[in-house]
Amino acid sequence: MHTADGPGRTRTTPPRPLAVESLFPDLAAHRRTATRLHPRPGTPGPHDSHVGGPLLWPAGEPWPVCTTPHRRAPGPGPLPLLALAQLHARDVPDLPAGPDGCDLLQVFWCPFDAHGPTGYGMYVHLRWRRAAEVREPTAERPAPGAVGFDGYLPEPCLLHPERVTEYPYIELLDGELGAAVEEWEEAQEEAADEDGDGDGAWLPTYQSDLSVAPGWKAGGHPAWNLTGPGTMDCDACGCPTELLLTVATNEWHADTRSWIPLEDGPRNPTGVVVGNHGRLNVFACPRDPSHPHGFSIQ
Numbered sequence: 001m002h003t004a005d006g007p008g009r010t011r012t013t014p015p016r017p018l019a020v021e022s023l024f025p026d027l028a029a030h031r032r033t034a035t036r037l038h039p040r041p042g043t044p045g046p047h048d049s050h051v052g053g054p055l056l057w058p059a060g061e062p063w064p065v066c067t068t069p070h071r072r073a074p075g076p077g078p079l080p081l082l083a084l085a086q087l088h089a090r091d092v093p094d095l096p097a098g099p100d101g102c103d104l105l106q107v108f109w110c111p112f113d114a115h116g117p118t119g120y121g122m123y124v125h126l127r128w129r130r131a132a133e134v135r136e137p138t139a140e141r142p143a144p145g146a147v148g149f150d151g152y153l154p155e156p157c158l159l160h161p162e163r164v165t166e167y168p169y170i171e172l173l174d175g176e177l178g179a180a181v182e183e184w185e186e187a188q189e190e191a192a193d194e195d196g197d198g199d200g201a202w203l204p205t206y207q208s209d210l211s212v213a214p215g216w217k218a219g220g221h222p223a224w225n226l227t228g229p230g231t232m233d234c235d236a237c238g239c240p241t242e243l244l245l246t247v248a249t250n251e252w253h254a255d256t257r258s259w260i261p262l263e264d265g266p267r268n269p270t271g272v273v274v275g276n277h278g279r280l281n282v283f284a285c286p287r288d289p290s291h292p293h294g295f296s297i298q
Contacts, residue, residue, distance in 0.1 A: 011038035011160040011261040013213070017204040020167060020211075023184065026177045027167050034166050034220025035094040036213055037087075038251075038261065039157035039270050046137050049091040049161070051216070051270050052154030055083050055106055056131060059138040064125050066110040073112065073146035080142035081108035081125055082152055084247070084272075087218065088131060092161050094219030096244050099290035102128035107245070107282075112148035122275075124282065126293055151249075151273025162261075166220040167211045171229045181206050208255040215251040215259070216270070219243060222281045226298040234285040235292050241283035244293065247272065248279040 013036065021028050037051075044053030057063070065078035073079070089095050089103040098105060110123040147153060173181050185206050192203040204210065212223045222243045224230065232241045250267045252260050274280045275297045283294035 009160065009263070011036070011040075011162055011263055013162060013164050013259060014262055016165075017209055017258055020206065024177060024181060027181075030168050030173075032166050032220050033094055033163050034213055035092045035218045036162045036164055037092070037216040037218065038160035038162060039216055040160060040264075040266070041155055041269055042158035044156055044158050047131075049086060049088045049159050051085045051157040051159070051272070052083070053086065053156045053158075054139075054141060055086050056104065056129075056134050057106075057138050057141065058134050059136045061138075063142050064108050064127065066112075066123055068110070068112075068114055068123065070112045070114045070146070070148065072114075072148050076146060079110065079112075079145055081123075082111050082144055082147075082154075083107075083141060084109050084124075084154055085245075087159075087245075091159065092218045093163055094217075096219060096242065096284050096286070097289055098128040099288070102130050104129050104131040105245075107247075109152060111144060111146070111152040114148070122280070122295070122297065124280070124293075124295055126282070128289070149273070151271070153271065155269065155271040157270050164213050164220075166213055167206075168221050169212055169224050169229060170207045171224065172221075204258065209258045213259055214253060214256045215246075215248045217246045217248075220246075222246070222283075222296070223279065223298050224296075226275075226278060227296070230296065232283045232294045232296060234287070235294070237285065237287055237291060239285055239287040241294050242286050243281060244284040245282040246279055247274055247282070249274050249277045 039051040044050030046054045046056045064081045067078045085107040087105045106127040108125040113120045115121045115123040188203045188205050281296045285291040
């Protein structure tokens with residue numbers, strides 16, 4: 001994969017400040033890997049995995065559009081969707097399998113908050129394909145036209161995929177394990193308050209440093225910081241879905257600094273803003289990846 005800052009340049013998450021499974025051995029049963037995508041501004045081509053770059057799109061294939069009426073853009077007909085991201089399975093180890101052997105995921109969204117039951121929601125469209133079957137890619141893509149919010153316009157970025165280990169969001173841990181982790185979490189926070197004396201003392205916590213990685217990623221565990229844990233079952237078969245992709249406003253937050261890569265730490269390299277500076281979790285059915293995807297803004 002080409003990078004904007006030289007071949008072979010990587011992004012490296014620092015080691016976790018504590019070996020969490022040594023504290024709570026039962027967490028081993030909940031361990032998952034995720035691929036942090038680490039998007040950074042660059043000049044991606046149609047054959048790269050990227051955010052905001054040109055897609056490997058077959059010449060002559062209709063571009064996806066949004067047909068919902070948009071209050072802030074009266075008059076236009078169907079609006080071309082914006083190309084948000086393109087992920088090749090060869091580059092992203094934790095990208096779940098696509099339907100029928102598809103190895104390329106292309107992500108689109110509408111540049112207006114005008115969807116869903118409230119009329120103010122997002123519209124996201126996913127397209128799976130086999131990369132090798134695109135023999136004549138088009139060099140053009142539709143102009144975005146009207147855009148309701150600049151946060152829908154991604155900065156072209158190359159990716160620097162890195163695999164990390166994750167554990168479930170704290171409120172999803174139940175029984176004795178959940179109680180033990182919450183008790184330890186509270187003790188860490190109290191100790192930081194007592195030792196800090198207002199000077200900003202830091203001690204690692206499960207929620208911020210040991211469980212769910214911030215930023216753009218494929219696979220792993222979802223965060224539920226806005227709504228609290230919810231169920232996300234497949235609309236087609238009722239099977240519990242699994243996290244496919246996280247699209248994040250920020251690569252890190254004030255309470256997740258331990259996840260900043262050793263090489264650099266831009267907070268919003270893509271220019272994307274999700275909801276109220278949050279993240280979009282995209283879920284897929286593990287039983288049949290052709291089933292409709294689920295979405296949650298956190």
